[in-house]
Amino acid sequence: MSNQFDIDNVSKLASIELEETEKNKLSQDLSIILEHVQAISNLEFDISVDEVFIHPLEKQLNLQEDVVEEFLTHEEALSNAPESKDGKFVVPPSME
Amino acid sequence: MRIENKSIREINSLFQKKEIKPSELYKQVFENTAQSESVLHAHLKLFEEDNLNKVKLSDERYIKNKSLGLLDGIPIAIKDNINLKGYETTCSSKMLSNYISPYSATVINKLDEQQVLYTGKTNLDEFAMGSSTENSAYGLTRNPWNTECVPGGSSGGSAASVAARSSIAALGSDTGGSIRQPASFCGLVGFKPTYGTVSRFGLIAFASSLDQIGPITKYVDDTRIIYHSIRGFDPKDATSVSDKPVIIPSNKTAKVGVIKELMEEGVSEDAKNEVEKIIKLLKAQGIEVIEVSLPLIKLAISIYYLIAPAECSANLARFDGVRYGLRADGKTSYEMMERTRAQGFGSEVKRRILLGTYALSAGYFDAYYGKALLARKKMIDEFNQIFKQVDYLISPTTPTQAFKAGEKTSNPLEMYMSDLCTIPANLAGLPSISIPTGLSKEKLPLGVQIISKALTDDSLLDFSEMIEKEVAFKEEPSDWIK
Numbered sequence: 001m002s003n004q005f006d007i008d009n010v011s012k013l014a015s016i017e018l019e020e021t022e023k024n025k026l027s028q029d030l031s032i033i034l035e036h037v038q039a040i041s042n043l044e045f046d047i048s049v050d051e052v053f054i055h056p057l058e059k060q061l062n063l064q065e066d067v068v069e070e071f072l073t074h075e076e077a078l079s080n081a082p083e084s085k086d087g088k089f090v091v092p093p094s095m096e
Numbered sequence: 097m098r099i100e101n102k103s104i105r106e107i108n109s110l111f112q113k114k115e116i117k118p119s120e121l122y123k124q125v126f127e128n129t130a131q132s133e134s135v136l137h138a139h140l141k142l143f144e145e146d147n148l149n150k151v152k153l154s155d156e157r158y159i160k161n162k163s164l165g166l167l168d169g170i171p172i173a174i175k176d177n178i179n180l181k182g183y184e185t186t187c188s189s190k191m192l193s194n195y196i197s198p199y200s201a202t203v204i205n206k207l208d209e210q211q212v213l214y215t216g217k218t219n220l221d222e223f224a225m226g227s228s229t230e231n232s233a234y235g236l237t238r239n240p241w242n243t244e245c246v247p248g249g250s251s252g253g254s255a256a257s258v259a260a261r262s263s264i265a266a267l268g269s270d271t272g273g274s275i276r277q278p279a280s281f282c283g284l285v286g287f288k289p290t291y292g293t294v295s296r297f298g299l300i301a302f303a304s305s306l307d308q309i310g311p312i313t314k315y316v317d318d319t320r321i322i323y324h325s326i327r328g329f330d331p332k333d334a335t336s337v338s339d340k341p342v343i344i345p346s347n348k349t350a351k352v353g354v355i356k357e358l359m360e361e362g363v364s365e366d367a368k369n370e371v372e373k374i375i376k377l378l379k380a381q382g383i384e385v386i387e388v389s390l391p392l393i394k395l396a397i398s399i400y401y402l403i404a405p406a407e408c409s410a411n412l413a414r415f416d417g418v419r420y421g422l423r424a425d426g427k428t429s430y431e432m433m434e435r436t437r438a439q440g441f442g443s444e445v446k447r448r449i450l451l452g453t454y455a456l457s458a459g460y461f462d463a464y465y466g467k468a469l470l471a472r473k474k475m476i477d478e479f480n481q482i483f484k485q486v487d488y489l490i491s492p493t494t495p496t497q498a499f500k501a502g503e504k505t506s507n508p509l510e511m512y513m514s515d516l517c518t519i520p521a522n523l524a525g526l527p528s529i530s531i532p533t534g535l536s537k538e539k540l541p542l543g544v545q546i547i548s549k550a551l552t553d554d555s556l557l558d559f560s561e562m563i564e565k566e567v568a569f570k571e572e573p574s575d576w577i578k
Contacts, residue, residue, distance in 0.1 A: 005454065007450075010450050010453050010454050010457070011450060013453050013457060014409060014437075014449050014450055014453040015413075015416070015430070015433050015434050015437055016434060016437045016438055016441070016446055016449065016450070017434040017435055017437070017438040018438065018446075019438075022443075022446075025443075026443075026446065026447060026450060029447055029508050030447065030450060030451055030454070032508075032509055033401060033447075033451060033508065033509060033512075034451075034454075036397070036398060036401070036509055037398040037401055037402055037464070037468075039395060039398055040395060040398045040399060040402060040464070040467045040468055040471055041463040041464055041467050043467060043470075043471060045467075045470040045471070045474065047470055047473060047474075048470075049462075049466050049469055049470065051473070052469045052470065052472070052473045053473075054305050055291070055292070055305065055335055055525070056291050056305060056306075056472075056476060056522075056523065056524055056525025057290070057291060057292060057337060057525050057550050058476075059292070059335075059337060061334040061335060062331065062333075062334050062335075062336060063334055064331055064332075064334075071199070072198055072199065076198040076199075077198070079196065079198055080194075080195055080196060080198070080419065080420035080421070081418075081419055081420065082417060082418075082420075082421075082422075082423035083423070089418055089419060091418055091429045091432070092426055092427060092428055092429050092431070092432050093427075093428060093429065094428060094429050094430075095428060096427055096428055
């Protein structure tokens with residue numbers, strides 16, 4: 001497994017615009033960290049990911065019934081929006 | 097003894113006997129804050145004026161013998177990643193500088209039942225990512241024991257607030273040691289409960305399978321009182337557990353394991369000596385202490401730095417400039433999102449999001465995130481096996497005493513190593529506590545960590561209280577407590 005970190009691709013996937021100086025520093029840091037965690041990727045285990053619980057106490061998640069409950073009002077839900085209009089979030093167009 | 101140095105139970109008793117009023121204690125903690133805050137910067141926001149009516153009502157309840165519980169009128173600080181309705185919750189990030197919580201976290205609703213007085217919101221590493229509180233977009237917090245040193249992190253503001261007696265206790269959150277490490281650096285008790293016993297609803301998520309809210313206090317009993325007030329099943333948190341607490345029969349018959357891998361290279365002599373000191377005390381009590389080995393602990397940092405960033409990259413995807421927080425200009429939605437995230441996140445947060453994105457990306461998922469999940473499962477199995485032999489595990493809380501500000505900021509891996517001893521309990525979801533045990537030659541606090549089986553939190557607190565009594569750590573950062 002190569003530790004060559006394609007910073008342009010990963011920053012695109014993560015939706016973070018990076019400046020050139022930032023790219024160099026982050027690539028360097030991430031290569032060092034990936035080298036450290038490399039030991040994990042070389043290990044072999046007698047179990048598969050399907051057998052692993054996300055909950056560390058190995059419990060199923062308690063999902064709620066799909067029932068509408070009063071929690072935030074419409075106004076409260078929009079209260080932190082950078083821009084809203086007619087009860088909706090406003091965003092720039094998807095395409096130029 | 098000054099009132100703010102007493103335990104919550106002692107303070108409550110004085111309130112009940114009408115020897116002191118909540119308003120007098122409240123005034124005292126803000127007098128302490130006035131002396132220290134300009135140097136320490138423990139808080140992002142202080143609520144002194146906001147609570148005046150609440151304090152008056154608390155005074156009246158005690159006069160009428162109608163107090164609402166042990167925490168009625170107790171001043172408590174809240175880490176600024178926990179939502180408190182009507183107040184900013186910034187997570188020490190530019191991204192949330194203008195965010196006002198439209199609801200309160202479950203832990204806040206529970207503390208409200210006893211009318212706790214919230215003194216303020218405390219500083220943290222941005223989105224709780226860090227071990228020194230230097231990653232805050234609003235400036236670092238300093239350690240009350242030595243202001244050249246960091247208070248630890250990410251709950252460094254909470255620890256500094258309690259150590260400087262600006263609050264009687266504080267809430268923090270712990271993903272890889274963020275309660276226990278700052279508690280140790282500041283001479284305090286820090287407790288990470290069993291995963292799922294305290295609701296995470298309203299805690300702004302960093303790594304959901306690891307995050308847990310808990311108290312930072314001066315005494316183990318204060319931690320017990322707060323833990324009992326905030327724990328409980330919450331349907332709003334899908335990972336909340338409804339299991340009954342498990343009790344370890346008696347301290348006298350307890351068997352303790354010293355974690356071999358955390359007493360080796362990478363851990364300072366000072367930190368090891370504190371553990372040796374406690375082992376002697378335990379043996380003098382007739383408690384059997386043996387050395388145990390958990391080989392996968394050596395990989396804990398690697399496992400953690402794949403799982404936590406992977407979860408963080410998913411959790412922080414919500415900060416996109418649409419529903420809340422910062423929005424940068426952009427001609428299209430995508431350009432707006434990329435620029436918002438570029439301007440809103442600091443470098444450590446970006447580093448972890450990118451690392452997590454990489455570990456989850458096509459072609460790398462199995463080799464990194466998938467393998468980390470498997471290694472985590474194997475580590476949990478190792479803990480389960482060890483707990484068939486012993487009741488409690490002991491180790492240093494931190495590899496070193498508090499380090500100087502700026503000392504580790506240029507090398508992220510070196511900073512990550514300061515969580516070497518605390519990360520394993522998060523990966524395994526186990527209850528874990530740091531208790532202060534002594535001072536180093538440089539007069540900085542040192543602590544030991546005790547870990548026990550899942551759901552044995554109450555027994556862990558009883559056992560820790562026994563150690564606390566034996567150690568009788570009475571030191572305090574005297575510069576701020578005049």
